[in-house]
Amino acid sequence: MGEEIPKIIIGRLPLYLRVLRRLKNEGEVYASSQELGEMLDISGAQIRKDLSHFGELGKRGTGYEIEFLIEKIRQILNINQVWNIAVVGIGDVGHALARYNGFVNRGFKVTAIFDSNEKKVGTEVQGLVIRDIKDLKEVIHKEDIKIAAVATPASAAQSVTDSLVENGIKAILNYAPIYLKVPDDVLVEYIDPAIHLQKLSYYLG
Amino acid sequence: MGEEIPKIIIGRLPLYLRVLRRLKNEGEVYASSQELGEMLDISGAQIRKDLSHFGELGKRGTGYEIEFLIEKIRQILNINQVWNIAVVGIGDVGHALARYNGFVNRGFKVTAIFDSNEKKVGTEVQGLVIRDIKDLKEVIHKEDIKIAAVATPASAAQSVTDSLVENGIKAILNYAPIYLKVPDDVLVEYIDPAIHLQKLSYYLG
DNA sequence: GTAAAATTGTGCAAATAGTCACAAGCAAAG
DNA sequence: CTTTGCTTGTGACTATTTGCACAATTTTAC
Ligand SMILES: NC(=O)c1ccc[n+]([C@@H]2O[C@H](COP(=O)([O-])OP(=O)(O)OC[C@H]3O[C@@H](n4cnc5c(N)ncnc54)[C@H](O)[C@@H]3O)[C@@H](O)[C@H]2O)c1
Ligand SMILES: NC(=O)c1ccc[n+]([C@@H]2O[C@H](COP(=O)([O-])OP(=O)(O)OC[C@H]3O[C@@H](n4cnc5c(N)ncnc54)[C@H](O)[C@@H]3O)[C@@H](O)[C@H]2O)c1
Numbered sequence: 001m002g003e004e005i006p007k008i009i010i011g012r013l014p015l016y017l018r019v020l021r022r023l024k025n026e027g028e029v030y031a032s033s034q035e036l037g038e039m040l041d042i043s044g045a046q047i048r049k050d051l052s053h054f055g056e057l058g059k060r061g062t063g064y065e066i067e068f069l070i071e072k073i074r075q076i077l078n079i080n081q082v083w084n085i086a087v088v089g090i091g092d093v094g095h096a097l098a099r100y101n102g103f104v105n106r107g108f109k110v111t112a113i114f115d116s117n118e119k120k121v122g123t124e125v126q127g128l129v130i131r132d133i134k135d136l137k138e139v140i141h142k143e144d145i146k147i148a149a150v151a152t153p154a155s156a157a158q159s160v161t162d163s164l165v166e167n168g169i170k171a172i173l174n175y176a177p178i179y180l181k182v183p184d185d186v187l188v189e190y191i192d193p194a195i196h197l198q199k200l201s202y203y204l205g
Numbered sequence: 206m207g208e209e210i211p212k213i214i215i216g217r218l219p220l221y222l223r224v225l226r227r228l229k230n231e232g233e234v235y236a237s238s239q240e241l242g243e244m245l246d247i248s249g250a251q252i253r254k255d256l257s258h259f260g261e262l263g264k265r266g267t268g269y270e271i272e273f274l275i276e277k278i279r280q281i282l283n284i285n286q287v288w289n290i291a292v293v294g295i296g297d298v299g300h301a302l303a304r305y306n307g308f309v310n311r312g313f314k315v316t317a318i319f320d321s322n323e324k325k326v327g328t329e330v331q332g333l334v335i336r337d338i339k340d341l342k343e344v345i346h347k348e349d350i351k352i353a354a355v356a357t358p359a360s361a362a363q364s365v366t367d368s369l370v371e372n373g374i375k376a377i378l379n380y381a382p383i384y385l386k387v388p389d390d391v392l393v394e395y396i397d398p399a400i401h402l403q404k405l406s407y408y409l410g
Numbered sequence: 411g412t413a414a415a416a417t418t419g420t421g422c423a424a425a426t427a428g429t430c431a432c433a434a435g436c437a438a439a440g
Numbered sequence: 441c442t443t444t445g446c447t448t449g450t451g452a453c454t455a456t457t458t459g460c461a462c463a464a465t466t467t468t469a470c
Contacts, residue, residue, distance in 0.1 A: 008457075014403040018382060032417060040384055044417090045459060052419055060418040061466030078406045085402070092304055096297035097398070102382065106399040107406060146409055147402065171405035173398060177223060177307065179245055187408055189401035193302070193378060194311040196394035197290070197352065198219040200376035201283045201312060203392055204351055213427075237447060249447090250429060257449055265448040266436040 009050045010077075015040055016047065017073045024066050032063035079107025084145045086112040086169075088160050089152030090120055090130050093175050097149055098125045108147070112139045116156070133160070140167045149173040150180075214255045215282075220245055221252065222278045229271050237268035284312025289350045291317040291374075293365050294357030295325055295335050298380050302354055303330045313352070317344045321361070338365070345372045354378040355385075 019039045023031055033044035033051075040047075051057050051064070057072055058064045074080045085108050087094045098113050115121055116133045123130055131139055139145070148169045150157050157176035164172060171187045174180055177195075180188050224244045228236055238249035238256075245252075256262050256269070262277055263269040279285045290313050292299045303318050320326060321338045328335050336344055344350070353374045355362050362381035369377065376392045379385055382400075385393050 006456075010407050011404055013407075014400040015384075017403070018397075018400075019384065022383070034417080043459070045461095046457090048418060049420080049458085056419070058418050059466070060464070061416050061468090063417065076407065077403050078409060079403055083402075083406055083409075092297075092301035096301050099297055103399060103402075106403065108399065108402050147405060149398070170409055173401050173405070178227070179220075179224065187405055189405055191396060191398060191401065192223075193354070193396060194308060194313065195219040195223075196378050196396065197288075197308075197313050198222070198282050198284055198311065199216055200352060200378070200392055200394055201288055202215050202218075202281065204283060204288075204375055211426075239447080248429070250431095251427090253448060254428080254450080261449070263448050264436065265434070266438095266446050268447065 003053075005053055009053060012042070012047075012050055013073050013077055015042075016050075017070060017077070020066050020070045020073070024070065028066055030063045031066055031069075033058070035063070074107070077107070081107070083108050083147055084111040084143050085109060086114065086136075086140060086143075086145045086148040086164075088114045088133065088136075088148060088150050088164070089156070089175075090115045090125060091151065094149075094151040095125060097151065098128060111143050112145060114139075116152075133163070136163055137167050140164075140169065145169065147171045147173070149175065151175045154178045208258075210258055214258060217247070217255055218278050218282055220247075221255075222275060222282070225271050225275045225278070229275060233271055235268045236271055236274075238263070240268070279312070282312070286312070288313050288352055289316040289348050290314060291319065291341075291345060291348075291350045291353040291369075293319045293338065293341075293353060293355050293369070294361070294380075295320045295330060296356065299354075299356040300330060302356065303333060316348050317350060319344075321357075338368070341368055342372050345369075345374065350374065352376045352378070354380065356380045359383045 033047040037044040087097050114131050114133045120130050121132045148164050154176040161180045173189050177192050238252040242249040292302050319336050319338045325335050326337045353369050359381040366385045378394050382397050
């Protein structure tokens with residue numbers, strides 16, 4: 001109970017949540033570990049073991065009650081609230097993030113967008129005004145933002161990150177294709193499609 | 206030598222490549238495993254062990270010759286060629302992918318873009334004409350495309366995937382937030398920012 | 411009310427991944 | 441040409457992760 005949950009398990013919870021949501025949408029009420037596993041290419045045993053870290057969440061003979069499990073995972077992941085997100089760098093990627101309407105029911109909402117290009121600052125995307133990167137401090141505090149996405153060119157990503165950290169950001173989703181240096185208490189996740197493509201091309205021989 | 210290389214090692218090679226490229230750009234000629242490790246938060250021992258699967262690539266006392274190692278990894282990952290990529294679903298995400306100029310020197314080039322929306326078909330993005338999804342077969346064969354990115358809404362992703370597979374696509378990069386069912390000889394990688402954000406929010410308590 | 415079927419939770423075993431530490435090899439200095 | 445310093449490659453060890461198999465529990469069928 002009080003033990004540290006392995007990172008790799010935390011990484012699977014969002015996947016479980018995604019498929020549970022889908023089943024709920026289709027009107028299902030219960031799901032077995034086997035069934036979930038087949039929808040995710042993960043063994044039922046692994047799903048059971050993962051979930052068992054958080055208590056006895058299933059019912060023998062029946063499986064897991066979908067609605068209950070969704071609620072439980074949301075609670076574990078701290079997404080039974082909506083986190084305000086800042087996006088920095090409103091080019092193609094930042095634009096797509098700002099306009100994406102799939103975040104809200106997954107626990108996040110883009111509430112502040114920043115760019116350094118004076119031609120962009122002041123214009124609107126999806127009802128949000130692009131703010132000058134110089135206003136980072138003010139906006140982050142006002143909106144109580146703890147998570148930011150970095151979508152600037154690689155050359156600007158580290159300095160933008162430094163500003164974000166300095167202003168209290170504790171977690172970063174980085175789209176720039178570089179490794180970011182941050183203090184130990186700040187977390188970074190990376191998205192780089194070229195990395196995925198390179199993994200794929202390995203197997204295409 | 207003839208053994209199967211673990212997936213997890215293949216997954217790290219693109220990261221090594223990225224940082225090697227950067228060092229080369231900065232004019233460096235040699236890099237030690239220690240140095241690379243510090244730039245990636247990976248232990249030097251691990252990098253050495255990973256690379257040792259592919260032969261004796263370093264020189265004792267000196268480290269790894271950057272240019273040589275880059276070439277070697279490119280060869281291992283099969284990116285000493287440029288792969289043509291198809292993007293299906295030219296909304297915000299597909300648009301960003303089509304316009305991204307960072308792929309080419311990493312082994313990929315978007316050469317075909319598809320949508321089902323008649324208003325979009327025929328218009329241009331980055332010099333490429335958006336093709337009707339119905340022309341998938343023709344274009345994929347003509348351009349000899351083996352890898353595709355799916356950037357349609359989730360509701361269309363599985364059927365689009367089925368068409369892609371039917372037309373000979375062997376690897377898919379999926380942006381839609383669902384798990385795709387594909388035959389065993391087809392590979393899928395997933396990108397879903399909400400999944401990353403949910404991992405982050407877990408640690409923000 | 412009992413037997414059969416289903417499904418969890420979990421101890422244990424197996425497999426996979428990562429670290430340590432050092433012999434071996436190379437380069438530079440003297 | 442020997443010594444010193446550095447860094448790889450790797451065997452042995454440790455840690456983590458996954459899979460197996462089954463008792464325990466619940467549901468369903470008759
Ligand atoms: N487009 C893609 O599909 C794609 C794919 C993979 C990775 N990426 C990466 O994502 C990042 C963004 O890509 P993009 O295609 O949107 O680029 P882009 O050039 O379209 O947009 C970058 C934006 O960042 C802004 N910017 C630059 N410096 C800034 C600073 N210091 N502070 C705030 N804003 C700043 C620019 O004004 C611009 O609006 C890049 O690092 C790119 O390599 C993009
Ligand atoms: N925008 C983001 O930042 C973001 C983030 C995460 C995930 N996603 C996911 O990526 C996907 C695309 O997102 P988006 O924001 O670009 O959506 P979008 O609605 O802007 O674009 C979707 C495009 O797909 C096309 N399309 C629909 N059905 C099709 C079919 N059968 N064949 C070909 N094309 C078809 C539509 O015409 C449209 O142009 C979605 O699944 C979304 O959930 C987007």
